[in-house]
Amino acid sequence: MSVDTETVKRVARLARIKVSEDDATRMTGELNAILGFVEQLDEVNIDGVEPLTSVVEQTMKKRVDGVTDGNKAADIVKNAPASEDNFFMVPKVVE
Numbered sequence: 001m002s003v004d005t006e007t008v009k010r011v012a013r014l015a016r017i018k019v020s021e022d023d024a025t026r027m028t029g030e031l032n033a034i035l036g037f038v039e040q041l042d043e044v045n046i047d048g049v050e051p052l053t054s055v056v057e058q059t060m061k062k063r064v065d066g067v068t069d070g071n072k073a074a075d076i077v078k079n080a081p082a083s084e085d086n087f088f089m090v091p092k093v094v095e
Contacts, residue, residue: 001039003031 008027012019019027073086082089 001035003028003035 005024005028008024008031009019012024012027077083077086077088080088
C-alpha cells in the first residue's frame, strides 16, 4: 500500500492540520516508509504466540481488600458548614 500527495492532503484536511505543498511531499515519503515497515510485520509468523502485556513475567501487587469505615467521618465533616451525626446538611433545593 502506498500513499500519494493527494491522500496526505486529504488526511491533513480531515485532521484539521494545515500542510504546505512541500510538507505534503515530505510526509508522503515518510508515510510510505512507515507503511512499508508495517507490511514487513505482516510477514512475521505469529502462530502459537500468546499475546503479552510485558516481556517480563510479573504479578500485580495487590492490597488486602478489607471493608472498613475508615474511622474518619468526624474529620471529613469537620469543615462542613452544617453537619449532623456525621452527615452533611444541605438546604432543600426541590419542592
